[in-house]
Amino acid sequence: xxxxxxxxxxxxxxxxxxxxxxxxxxxxxxxxxxxxxxxxxxxxxxxxxxxxxxxxxxxxxxxxxxxxxxxxxxxxxxxxxxxxxxxxxxxxxxxxxxxxxxxxxxxxxx
Amino acid sequence: xxxxxxxxxxxxxxxxxxxxxxxxxxxxxxxxxxxxxxxxxxxxxxxxxxxxxxxxxxxxxxxxxxxxxxxxxxxxxxxxxxxxxxxxxxxxxxxxxxxxxxxxxxxxxxxxxxxxxxx
Numbered sequence: 001x002x003x004x005x006x007x008x009x010x011x012x013x014x015x016x017x018x019x020x021x022x023x024x025x026x027x028x029x030x031x032x033x034x035x036x037x038x039x040x041x042x043x044x045x046x047x048x049x050x051x052x053x054x055x056x057x058x059x060x061x062x063x064x065x066x067x068x069x070x071x072x073x074x075x076x077x078x079x080x081x082x083x084x085x086x087x088x089x090x091x092x093x094x095x096x097x098x099x100x101x102x103x104x105x106x107x108x109x110x
Numbered sequence: 111x112x113x114x115x116x117x118x119x120x121x122x123x124x125x126x127x128x129x130x131x132x133x134x135x136x137x138x139x140x141x142x143x144x145x146x147x148x149x150x151x152x153x154x155x156x157x158x159x160x161x162x163x164x165x166x167x168x169x170x171x172x173x174x175x176x177x178x179x180x181x182x183x184x185x186x187x188x189x190x191x192x193x194x195x196x197x198x199x200x201x202x203x204x205x206x207x208x209x210x211x212x213x214x215x216x217x218x219x220x221x222x223x224x225x226x227x228x229x
Contacts, residue, residue, distance in 0.1 A: 001170070001172065032214075034215075036215035045220065046155070046204075048215055051215035087153060093214040100157065101154070101157060103153075104153050
């Protein structure tokens with residue numbers, strides 16, 4: 001069970017769109033539509049922003065969207081805002097009632 | 111609104127046992143799984159394992175031999191024990207809740223408990 005692969009950092013200007021990738025294997029991301037994404041601001045607990053690949057919890061902005069193709073899931077943030085600057089983590093079901101996280105991506109809003 | 115509050119010893123010596131408890135407030139956790147997740151100083155997250163209200167557990171295979179999770183539904187509390195700790199177990203530990211079978215995402219998070227292992 002290896003961690004999912006995310007880029008260490010991404011950046012974008014206010015109003016732009018960015019995409020964060022999350023690459024797994026055929027044992028996790030590639031087989032199950034059970035990818036979730038979390039936003040974490042400094043000193044805070046992670047917050048669920050996407051579940052089951054592309055679903056948004058109530059109260060989460062529709063500027064956040066998720067998708068999956070093969071072994072890679074992605075999170076897109078449209079219309080970047082200063083408050084989007086945070087760390088983002090993906091998580092996938094990995095079979096046998098286990099889960100695996102990505103290493104995290106730091107988003108900088110320029 | 112369900113809230114999770116956690117506590118436990120923050121400073122351990124190598125070979126000691128890490129012990130944390132997570133309490134659920136504002137609702138019943140029946141049907142939920144309480145997971146334990148840790149965040150290393152370099153920021154990565156690791157799923158440790160989980161337990162539900164009837165004591166059914168799932169553990170990360172890499173930690174299974176050192177893990178024990180338990181529940182006290184009368185108090186709406188869940189506990190984690192990790193034995194034989196080393197410096198590699200130094201991390202911020204979170205309890206987090208997911209909504210049960212088939213719902214593999216975490217709606218609720220505790221505030222985190224910093225655990226440092228040092229001689």
